[in-house]
Amino acid sequence: MHARSMVALTILAGLALLASSSLYVVKETQTGIRLQFGKIVETDIGAGLHMKIPVYNTVRLFDTRVQTLDTRPSRYLTGDRKGVIVDSFVKWRIVDVTRFYQATSGDQQVAASLIAPRVDQALRNEFGRRSLQEIVSEQRDELMAGPMVTLNRALAEEMGIAVIDMRVKRIELPTEVTASVYERMRSERQREAREYRAQGQEEGERIRARADRAREVLLAEAQRDSEIMRGEGDAIATRTYAAAFGQDPEFFSFLRSTQAYQAAFNSPDDLIVVSPRSEFFRFLDNSSGRQ
Structure with missing residues (x-):
């Protein structure tokens, strides 16, 4: 009886091992491919419980959620030959699992190492077409629209991934040119301030000249009116005195x-x-x- 129990347990253990190696689960956030001695025989396996032949088949699962790649800050030259330090990131996800597996063997580290140079090239080309003034003043979404389209097209063909978003976190000037740029900005502000002061002084002189002219006119008119009134008064007084003396x-x-x-x-x-x-x-x- 003891021997029969051991045999039964052994059979059950064997069946459990066979079931565990024959069944696999694909989550809602995953997709999979089934390989037969390294060759893809089934792709885009959806979520649920699936079967495979142990040893004969191998299953690889891939995360289909949006992934984020933080690129290292890089230095680019603008269209007017100004150096800038750009820090960016890319959000991507797998859309063609077959191409992704063929390009990266399913390794996301390999995928990151392939995406990063493409991002660098797209940004370098875009910044090289624009002046520093345009880069600083334009909206970041408009600045990244062109590189994102180019990058998405290239990565979709090469690796089977789609670029969901591409953003610049910050743009900085290199240390060696920051001082000169600030000095140029300071000189520009000082020049504008001098122009405003000169315009204000000119306007002030015009206002003072108008006020002085108005003052002189008022005084002259008042003097004229007073002389006229004084003459009329003297004439009246003279006539009055003459009339009185005559009486x-x-x-x-x-x-x-x-x-x-x-x-x-x-x-x-x-x-x-x-x-x-x-x-x-x-x-x-x-x-x-x-x-």
Whole structure:
């Protein structure tokens, strides 16, 4: 009985080993190929449970999800012969498993080593066509559109992969040219500042000149108007005095004499030497003013 149990267990173990080596599972994120002594006999095996002949068949599974390749920063020359350091990455996935296996033997490290030079070449060609000003000012999506199309076409034919996205993470100037570029930018900003100051001073001079001219015009007009008004006032006063003098000449002679006396003897120390019979004192001797 013990011997029968051992035989049964051995048979069960053999069957389990045969089943494990004959059955395989492909996940939803995978695709597979079946090989017969190294030759592809079935490709694009979908998700699920599948069978194979042990030893006779070999199955290789591949991840069909999007993969990311971070390339090393590289130095490129722009169209105007300026050096820039570019750091980029590429997102790709397998679309033709047969071509991918034939190109890389299913090794993703080999795939990365084949993709990286292609990325470098596509970026080098694109940056070589554009000036530094265009590279800095244009949108990154527009900058990478051309290289992405070129790279996708080449890799699809050679390796059976599709480029999903291609981006530049950063663009930097080499250390040896950074100082000169900054100095050139500083000089350009200073030149613009001088131009703005000169324009401001010129405009300020024009404004001050207009203000001074307006001031002189206002003063001249005010002086003219005041002289006119003063002349008119003097004319009115003269006419008034003349009319008043004409009504009573003796009274106004007396009034002028009293004003002269007040002005002559304004202080106790005032002294005047004149003949008592002088015309000046005629109203002191006689209130009527007669000699």
